[in-house]
Amino acid sequence: MTCALKGHEDFPSPSVCIENQYCKQVIYSHARICALKGSSVSFHSSYSPYYSSNSVTSFWFSPGRSAQWRNPSLPEDLQHDSRYMDRVYVTQTRQKFTLTINNLVENDSAEYRFIFKTGLFSWGSDLHGTTLTVTDLQVEVTRTSTNQEPEYAELKCHSRCTPSGYPYYRWFRNGQDIRHNKSTYEVLINTTDKISCSVSSFKDHRAPDVYAPVSTSVSVDPSDDIVEGKPVFLKCSSDANPPANYTWYKKTKTSALQPHRKDSEFYLNPIQASDSGEYFCVAKNQLGESRSGNLDIDVKYSPKRADVSLSHAEIVEGDSVNLTCSSDGNPAPFYRWYKDNQMMLQGQGGVYQFTSVKSEDSGTYCCEVGNICGRINSSTVLINVEYSPRLPSVSVSPAGDVAAGSSVNLTCSSDANPAATYTWYTEHSTSPAANGQTFTIVDIRGEHGGNYYCQARNSRGHHNSTLHLIVVSSSVSSAVVGSIMFLLLIGLVLSAFIIFRKKKAVRQIRQTREGPGDNEAKILGNLSRHLESSSTAGLGNSAAQDDVCYASVLFSKNQEEPLYSNFVPAEPKTSKNKEEDVEYSAVMIKNTPCKKSYDASEESSELYSTVCKVNRL
Structure with a gap:
């Protein structure tokens, strides 16, 4: 029979046999045992009554390894477990069975039980056995004097449990034994020192060194280009014992950033362009602190603005004018210029220059900026080139x-x-x-x-x-035109008058002559008819030739004044009664059209005419 405290059933008391009762039992030498990591441990069990029969089967097993058994309800010998292979030994002396585990590791911490079987019964599988705790020595910083110079720290060598039989300790500074055998040690803080301890009997099984943080560094995920809007993790790591606490800083130590979730990580989600900058972290424990190097976070983002400006407001033809486009993209954006929505050449660094601006450069301009993350267009700006009037x-x-x-x-x-x-x-x-x-x-x-x-x-x-x-x-010109028209009218009247007189003269000649007078009358009649047809033709063309005048001219034989004319003499005919003192001729005078102005040197008295000489009959 055994007992245990409620809630601590895993730690029962040793079993006892009720008085006057026959008991079969397994007795363990230790209910609990503590051993150092890397050392060896031995514990044993015995059973009663003693059976010397060869039919007895006995072995050690660990209930915590039941998942590895072929049948979880049937325990298996620990010596056949692969995790304990070549580290577990069992020795027997009559009723005493001793289990030895060498080179202990922390995973060896478990409960171990002994079981024996005969042909009639099995015993020990349901009873609590020996609980083994494998521990590692630790150096704990229990106190520091940070308010005084120099700074001291109080260290304590301890473990999760106290191994029995190890009353003394040893301390080591940077691997050297300082010959201090107490469990506590006060030491001057030096960030380069590493301090450890061990129990006196196992100086080779030392506690891990304690020291201030060293090799502090920062890293970023993702490690390639960081684009605005994506999540970014900054991680700070260092080598320190006890473990360090971390604080993040951006550019200056005065602007501390709160760590996100884990103290070694800083979480930016989503990252913004304003998060660009240099980051570093500080790792600190009770023995000192260490600062990392700077991590440059360069957030890539598309241009968010594009502003166009003119070098001066009033632009006069011939001026030197600069158009400047500014933007904030990362990486640095490219620039394209547009005039009236037509693409122009690219500007250098966002500047488009007119060395000598011309009137045809007037128009609406804008720029396009972009990079690998995106692009944007600016607002438009009007260039109004002023210039003096051209030739009117x-x-x-x-x-x-x-x-x-x-x-x-x-x-x-x-x-x-x-x-x-x-x-x-x-x-x-x-x-x-x-x-x-x-x-x-x-x-x-x-x-x-x-x-x-x-x-x-x-x-x-x-x-x-x-x-x-x-x-x-002027009015003089109008008068000239009127005079010409008047003269034409007078010419027509004179022509009609002359025709009338000629007809009358012909009738008188007919009346005064006989015989030969008949021929003469015929000739005069022909002449009259000729003059009539000429006058009629002249009247019909008066509209086209306003200056043409027709007249009958009587030439005297004794005329001595020269006459310039073109004439064709008629064939002479002989007559006994010649009268040479009278000639009848038909004269046609063609004047050139009147002009508004004429040359004064021209002789107005010259007449060009055709003269037909009629011989007397």
Whole structure:
């Protein structure tokens, strides 16, 4: 029979046999035993009553290894367990069975039981056996004097359990035995020292060294390009015992960052462009601290803004002008320039330069910036190139010579920015004749004739047009035209009068002559008919030849004045009664059309005619 405290059933009391009862039992030498890591441990059991029969089967097993058994309800010999192979030995002396485990490891911490079987019963598998605890020595920093100089630390050599039979300790500084045998040790803090301890009998089984943090470093995940919006982990690691605590800093130590979840990691999710910078961490324990190197976090992001600016507001033709596009992308963005939505050449560093700006450079400009993460367009900016007026042009309506009394419009045009104002001048006059783009002259007179020009002016300069001549048709010209028409009318009247007189003369000749007079009358009749047809032809063409005049001319034989003419003499006929003092001729005079102006050197008295000489019958 055995007993245990409630809640501590794993640690029962030794079993006892009730008085006057026959008991079969297994007795263990230790209920619990503590052993150092790397050492060896032995514990034994015995059973009663003693059976010497060869039918007895006995072995050690560990219930914690039941998962490795072929049948979890059937214990298996520990010597056949692969984890204990070549480290477990069992010895027997009559009823005493001793289990020895060498080179202990922490996983050997477990409960171990002994079982024996006969042909009649099995005993020990359900009873608690010996619980083994494998421990490693630890150096604990129990106290530090951080408020005084120099700083001291109190160290204690201890373990999870106290191995029996080890009353003394040994201390080591940087591997050297300092010959201190107490479980505690006060030491001057030196961040380069490493201190350890052991029990006196096992100086080779030392506790792990304690020391201040060393080899502190930082790392980042992902290790390649860090893009805005993605999660990023910063990790700080160091070699320290006791384990270090970590604090993260960005650029300066005054801006501490709170660690996220684990004290060795700093979590940025999602990372922003503003998170770019240099990071480092500080690892610290009771024996000192260590600072890592700087970790440069360069967050890649697409351009968030694109601003275009002009080097100056007012732009005059010929100025040097710079268009500047600024952006904040990472990596540094490229730049493309557009004018009126048409792509231009790329600028250097976001600057597009006009060495000497021209009027045709006026327009709406914008830039496009981009990098591997994205691109964006800027707002537009207007370039308005101002320039002085170009050479003005003048148009006249109506075109050509202007008749007196009519009106004329003179219009001046010039390319200018800002728009030009116009002033009209006459040649050799400094006083303006009119203002405005159009100059209208109403009821034009002769004094309005002459050269005119306009002046286009704006804030950037002025320019004069070329001279433009206005010719006014005067009243003298109209009188000349009227006189010509009057003379034509007089010519027609004279022609009719002459024809009438000739007819009358022919009738008188017929009346005064006989015989030969008949022939003469015939000739005169023919002449009369010829003159009539000529006069009729002249009247019919008067519209086309206003200056043509027809006449009958009577030549006297005794005429001594020279006459320039082209004539064709008629065939002479003999007659007994010749009358040489009278000749009848038909003369046709063709004048050239009247002109508005003629050469004074021309002889107006010259007449070109055809003379037909009629011989007397």
